[in-house]
Amino acid sequence: MDDGFSSRTVVTPLHRPDVSHRSVIDGNPLPVDPGYKRWLTRKEAADYMGVHPRTLANWAATGHGPRYSKPSGKSCMYRLADLDAYLQARIVHTDDQPEAA
Numbered sequence: 001m002d003d004g005f006s007s008r009t010v011v012t013p014l015h016r017p018d019v020s021h022r023s024v025i026d027g028n029p030l031p032v033d034p035g036y037k038r039w040l041t042r043k044e045a046a047d048y049m050g051v052h053p054r055t056l057a058n059w060a061a062t063g064h065g066p067r068y069s070k071p072s073g074k075s076c077m078y079r080l081a082d083l084d085a086y087l088q089a090r091i092v093h094t095d096d097q098p099e100a101a
Contacts, residue, residue: 038079039069045078049087 037044045066046053059065060076066086068076 039077040080040083042076042078045083048080048083 040048042056043053045068046056049056049066056065056076056078060068066078067082068078070076
């Protein structure tokens with residue numbers, strides 16, 4: 001039975017980022033990939049950061065954590081660039097691994 005799918009079926013992402021507003025970190029624009037997702041749900045952001053979604057919720061409730069937006073007034077959305085900036089700002093350098101010059 002032919003289900004309409006084959007190894008040659010091309011699936012395009014539903015989300016197509018607006019390349020005119022590219023995110024920038026340290027003065028360098030992030031690469032724009034056709035599958036690049038600019039905004040993440042709280043669960044996606046938590047998975048990306050390696051924490052539980054409730055941790056992000058607690059941080060937001062106490063005014064800590066990465067920047068986020070509340071487009072619907074309820075759900076929180078996180079920009080990938082803000083998550084990266086938050087993590088980058090909290091890198092700990094030890095004597096064994098000094099900061100690169």
